[in-house]
Amino acid sequence: MMTEQTLSPEIAQRLSEASALRQSGQVSEAISAYRSVLAEAPNLPDSWYNLGWLLRRAGDPQQAIEAYDKALALDIKDPEEVHLNRGVIFADDMNSPDRAVEAYRSALTLNPDFLQARFNLANSLEDLGDRDGAVAEYRTLLEYNPRETEPLARLANLSTVKSADDGLVIRLESERSRPEISKASKASLEFALGRLLDQVGEYDRAFEAFKTANFASSAARHANSPKYDPARHDAQVSTLLEVGIPATPAVFKPTPIQPVFIVGQFRSGSTLLEQILSSHSAVATGGELGLLPSLAGQHLSPYPQSLSTLSYEMATKLREAYLHGLKQRVPNAAGIVTDKRPDNFYHVGLILRLFPDAKILHTVRDPRDTCLSNYFLHLSHQQPHALTLPHLGHQYRAYQRVMAHWKDIAPDKILDVDYDVLVQNPEAEIRKALDFLNLPFEPACLDFQNSDAPVKTASVWQVREPLYQRSSGRWRNYESHLGPLLEALND
DSSP states (O other): OOOOOGGGHHHHHHHHHHHHHHOOOHHHHHHHHHHHHHHHHOHHHHHHHHHHHHHHHHHOHHHHHHHHHHHTTTTTTSSHHHHHHHHHHHHHHOOHHHHHHHHHHHHHHOOTHHHHHHHHHHHHHTTTTTTTHHHHHHHHHHHHTTTTTHHHHHHHHTTSSSSTTTTTHHHHHHTOOOOEEEEEHHHHHHHHHHHHHHHTOOHHHHHHHHHHHHHHHHSOOOOSSOOOOHHHHHHHHHHTOOOOOOOOOOOOOOOSEEEEEEEEEEESSSSHHHHHHHTTTTTEEOOSHHHHHHHHHOSSSSGGGGGGOOOOHHHHHHHHHHHHHHHHHHHTTTTTEEOGGGGGGGGGGHHHOTTTTTTEEEEEHHHHHHHHHHHSSSTHHHTTGSSSSHHHHHHHHHHHHHHHHHHHHGGGEEEEEEHHHEEESHHHHHHHHHHHTOOOOOGGGGGGGGGGOOOSTTTTTGGGGGOTTTTTGGGGGGGGGGGHHHHHHTT
């Protein structure tokens, strides 16, 4: 079998060039170079591995999996790393946490001490609703390293306590005080502590924990992470509102897939709505997709101004690219497929350009509950407004202006689904949403907690329960702390 040591000088040189292209970040060029090498020397496991790594970054998860499988078939060194990478693709790119679980377990069979695979396994078990399995894996991780903060925080987020004297609360309070832990670790512990204190009605202490968590999260941000600038955000929104929609929409080739977009604010009930719809026999769920922001960023600069001059040819190309990405995420889907990305409310103009007949479900909730829930959540660095109450209120007001704009332009394409109404009168609100989608009511939608659709958001455990009303009006528990938020919301 040909190895890197037995390659001809010509192929060895091409392999060196492929490696240099990969290291310099020239993804498409490196992919072509590795394919050229492997066409003549197909028995190079490391090259298949590198090709798989590149293909994932190029947005082709299926071919990345095939390349990784080739590397495994050729007995690559450290195969557990390949299984880990396969698991990440299944979990993050292909909406298949069950296959991710298989991949992580394969890695752990080869190397039981592979802690990253065990952590990812626990995370995928959460996505599947296997609380006991996830808890067991987090406990195992803590046996390896009792001072590891993230497994402890995750364990706390899966736990229920009855008093502030619970051992888990005490442990979190102890660990968060260690001076040597990083700001990111402190943020995770404080968010978890706040959640447990909220459970037992210790609202003042809970708020202090969440406040500290957001401060630590802000301090942990990378220098190049986006910062929330209210004036800049207002300018971006103003630019967005200036972009109209053509009076005569384009006519595209019919497709067997009908994407339905769920937009709104994070923590406004979008995951709950998607889980309800996933229980319908005619609906498949795509989860929280990044396809629209990615297409806008890659092909529509300057965005959103370029929407006003978007050609039919480019719109067709982007539409096909979106559908290709959707099929990779939900391979066997036909009919309605949900794309639940709340902040796609910024991209409703793009949606209506690419899918003139699109249905858009807009989840709404009491602004005070919505903003507070975001403040209590460890969001990604891409949501910098959630770190302070004034910025949360400011961003919410901007979001309201954007949605009012879209509803003025395309009122028949957008339906509000009210979280607070949904939890009080579920059947009526579900029927309203299904009527909007031209679907018949199915009783299974009322038993959504039994759906086996994977959930990858912070609402994973809430939507595994029957509907409850305890989150409506939750802000009142913290009213004495919310002056800056209430002022911003009323500004």
